[in-house]
Amino acid sequence: MEKKDSTSKKSDQELARQVKLQKLSQEGIDLFPHKINITHSVSEIISAYSSLSKEDFEEKKIRVIVPGRIISIRKMGRASFFHLSDSRGKLQAYLREDNVGKKNYQLFSLIDIGDIIALDGVLFKTKTGELTVLTESFKFLAKCLHPLPEKWHGLQDLELRYRKRHLDLIVNPEVVEVFRLRSAIIAYTRKFFDERGYIEVETPMMHPIPGGALARPFKTYHNALGMELYLRIAPELYLKRLVVGGLDKVYEINRNFRNEGISSEHNPEFTMLEFYEAYCDYNDMMDMTEELINYLSRTILGKEEITYGEHIISLQKPWKRIRFKEALSYYSGIAPGKFDDREGIIELASTLAPDKGPFSYGKALDVIFDKYVKPNLIQPTFVINPPKEVSPLAKASPENPDEAERFELIIAGMEIANAFSELTDPDEQRERFEQQAEERERGDEESHMIDTDYINALEYGLPPTGGEGIGIDRLVMVFANRKTIREVILFPLLRPKE
RNA sequence: GGGCCGUUAGCUCAGAGGGAGAGCACCGGCCUUUUAAGCCGGGUGUCGCUGGUUCGAGUCCAGCACGGCUCACCA
Numbered sequence: 001m002e003k004k005d006s007t008s009k010k011s012d013q014e015l016a017r018q019v020k021l022q023k024l025s026q027e028g029i030d031l032f033p034h035k036i037n038i039t040h041s042v043s044e045i046i047s048a049y050s051s052l053s054k055e056d057f058e059e060k061k062i063r064v065i066v067p068g069r070i071i072s073i074r075k076m077g078r079a080s081f082f083h084l085s086d087s088r089g090k091l092q093a094y095l096r097e098d099n100v101g102k103k104n105y106q107l108f109s110l111i112d113i114g115d116i117i118a119l120d121g122v123l124f125k126t127k128t129g130e131l132t133v134l135t136e137s138f139k140f141l142a143k144c145l146h147p148l149p150e151k152w153h154g155l156q157d158l159e160l161r162y163r164k165r166h167l168d169l170i171v172n173p174e175v176v177e178v179f180r181l182r183s184a185i186i187a188y189t190r191k192f193f194d195e196r197g198y199i200e201v202e203t204p205m206m207h208p209i210p211g212g213a214l215a216r217p218f219k220t221y222h223n224a225l226g227m228e229l230y231l232r233i234a235p236e237l238y239l240k241r242l243v244v245g246g247l248d249k250v251y252e253i254n255r256n257f258r259n260e261g262i263s264s265e266h267n268p269e270f271t272m273l274e275f276y277e278a279y280c281d282y283n284d285m286m287d288m289t290e291e292l293i294n295y296l297s298r299t300i301l302g303k304e305e306i307t308y309g310e311h312i313i314s315l316q317k318p319w320k321r322i323r324f325k326e327a328l329s330y331y332s333g334i335a336p337g338k339f340d341d342r343e344g345i346i347e348l349a350s351t352l353a354p355d356k357g358p359f360s361y362g363k364a365l366d367v368i369f370d371k372y373v374k375p376n377l378i379q380p381t382f383v384i385n386p387p388k389e390v391s392p393l394a395k396a397s398p399e400n401p402d403e404a405e406r407f408e409l410i411i412a413g414m415e416i417a418n419a420f421s422e423l424t425d426p427d428e429q430r431e432r433f434e435q436q437a438e439e440r441e442r443g444d445e446e447s448h449m450i451d452t453d454y455i456n457a458l459e460y461g462l463p464p465t466g467g468e469g470i471g472i473d474r475l476v477m478v479f480a481n482r483k484t485i486r487e488v489i490l491f492p493l494l495r496p497k498e
Numbered sequence: 499g500g501g502c503c504g505u506u507a508g509c510u511c512a513g514a515g516g517g518a519g520a521g522c523a524c525c526g527g528c529c530u531u532u533u534a535a536g537c538c539g540g541g542u543g544u545c546g547c548u549g550g551u552u553c554g555a556g557u558c559c560a561g562c563a564c565g566g567c568u569c570a571c572c573a
Contacts, residue, residue, distance in 0.1 A: 012542045013508050013524050072533080079530035096530055113523080126531050149509040150522040152534065156510065159565045171509090215572055234573095260572045261499080270573065352570095370571090408573095415573055446572080471573045484566095497564065 013147040020110040021143050027107065031143045036118050039065045043088035045123070046131065054125045064133060066091065067118040067141055069170065070111060072151060078105065081132075084119065087169070087176045093119055094126070095135040104137070114144030114170075162492055175487075182476045182488055184300045186253060189273060189472075192292050198249040198275065203238035205231060205255070211454065212236030212393070214446045215258040218268075231257035234469065236393065239276050240422060241457045243465050251275035253472065264484040265414055268493050271472040280466035281395075281421040282405045286382050289409055289417055289468065290317045293380070293475070301479065308412045308481050311378050319380040324403070327383050328365065332372035339365070360439060362387030377410035392432040392448050394420035409470075412478050419468030426458035 010018065024031055040048070045064060052060075068084030068091065078097035083090045097105040111117065117140055121133040149155040154171045161168040161175075168175050190200065208227065210217035212234030220229050235252050242250050256272045277284070297304055297315045306313045322330075329336045339345060342361045349364030352371050359367070365387050373383070384407040388396050391404035406420035423429050433450040440447040476488040486492040 011508055011524095016524065074532050074535055075529085076532065076535075077529035079532085081532045081535085083533080092533075094531070098530075126533090128531080128533075130531095130533075132531085147508040147523060151509095152522065153510045157505095157565090159505090160509095162565095213573080256573080258572060261570080263571090264567085266572060272573075367571095418573070469573075474573070495564065 017145050024110050031140050038067050042068045042086040042091040046089045057124045062123045065120045069116050092130050093133040093135050114148045116142040178480045181480050193251045198251050201250050203235045207232045209449050209451045211451050218257050218259050233258050235274050237454045243276050243278050244457050244460050244462050248278040267485050273470040276467040278463045278465050285419040285466040285468045321382040324386040327373045331376050362389035366390050375413045380411045382407045392436050395423050414474050416474050417470045422465040422467050424462040426455050430455050
């Protein structure tokens with residue numbers, strides 16, 4: 001598909017645009033000028049003046065200098081209508097030879113759809129009532145050297161949309177809205193935590209030991225120090241060091257990198273919100289999660305219900321809470337007693353996911369959970385107390401030492417959040433790491449590495465702390481009703497063409 | 499990584515063994531309140547790439563590339 005870049009052969013339409021560029025240059029016109037003073041944007045004009053009547057415009061003679069990209073042209077002999085757009089709206093303009101002069105009208109005929117120009121003119125309403133700029137003069141701001149996709153369908157080809165996101169944004173206004181929504185979610189999330197006395201921090205993206213999650217890392221190398229580094233898979237261990245240091249409420253919104261497969265729910269780099277609050281446990285985290293997501297929905301969407309595909313998702317508090325093992329037997333149909341048969345469960349997991357082994361008991365339960373439970377949880381659901389052995393950084397549950405004080409929040413069948421009462425005992429943390437190391441030796445590349453520096457930090461005293469990670473991309477998917485993560489990431493990872 | 503599907507004009511797509519099509523866009527002409535403007539004229543193409551089958555391949559077969567869905571893993 002990628003056969004028309006600047007180095008390859010040009011299409012007839014690109015050649016035609018090149019010819020127009022040369023003609024305009026020969027007329028002494030600067031097609032890529034430095035600066036222009038404008039009075040309004042397209043969307044400012046629309047919001048400020050749409051409600052005025054024809055008579056208002058005749059009386060007030062509102063003059064504007066407005067820039068925008070030309071997205072349509074209707075030429076009618078010695079007069080033309082066209083639409084200018086910015087990323088939030090489009091505005092019609094009218095240009096007549098008897099207003100701009102014969103010479104300028106000829107120059108205008110060298111304008112293409114896609115060019116960026118500025119108009120100087122007076123607002124009026126046409127006889128069909130459309131707000132329009134009566135153009136008195138115009139100035140080129142940038143020439144567009146490629147034809148734009150057609151006006152009815154926009155750009156549909158997914159590969160092209162992701163590879164040329166700039167073009168996608170020009171011709172598909174609904175795509176712009178998704179990213180405005182994403183921006184609002186992040187902005188209001190910051191507001192939510194800032195108002196609660198949290199401080200936002202930035203911790204390293206390059207880790208000597210990748211930790212805080214169970215995933216395969218990307219590896220890189222620092223020349224001057226002569227050391228291998230890993231792109232972080234989670235900021236968790238650094239954020240908890242900060243709590244040790246007395247920063248009782250911290251959060252970070254930033255990228256994580258996991259060297260795993262790409263799918264509709266996975267991009268190798270993705271945005272994670274992580275927050276930690278001292279003197280809290282996982283129950284407090286559940287309350288705060290309900291509050292945050294409910295707040296985002298009310299504030300940004302103005303409602304507590306979200307349409308997602310064929311589902312209506314209610315974000316009204318409180319949300320369902322179900323124990324991991326209860327969810328397992330309820331949705332898998334496996335009798336609760338059967339879960340005590342550790343060998344049998346491991347065997348079942350091996351048939352469900354043969355590539356994934358070797359299995360520990362806890363990991364086998366995880367596989368069964370992903371297969372039978374997760375897809376059924378559409379309404380927001382906290383799945384609490386998963387097996388301790390797949391939660392090496394979480395406190396054990398006092399009532400049941402095999403379970404962790406941890407939850408996963410599932411919405412629309414996706415894991416949106418993961419949180420726990422943080423494990424604060426350095427000796428127990430060392431033991432958990434050692435157990436993970438054994439699994440690593442048995443061939444599980446995703447097991448946690450031993451991080452003695454982190455254990456040393458814990459030895460200074462981490463107060464009881466609740467911590468949580470929320471996958472921002474997936475949250476945006478739910479809010480924007482998008483079924484693939486590529487629709488909420490501006491530049492998703494693609495294999496290079498050619 | 500496995501399975502299934504896709505790749506034809508700038509864009510959106512049709513064409514399923516007999517030599518390349520439509521709409522928009524584009525090019526030429528007409529047109530001073532149009533808006534999916536209209537009217538007249540013009541197809542602008544390495545049918546993803548490489549091989550094979552065939553008298554003949556966009557069409558059938560194989561391999562490759564990229565993408566999509568899905569399974570597996572992770573958030």
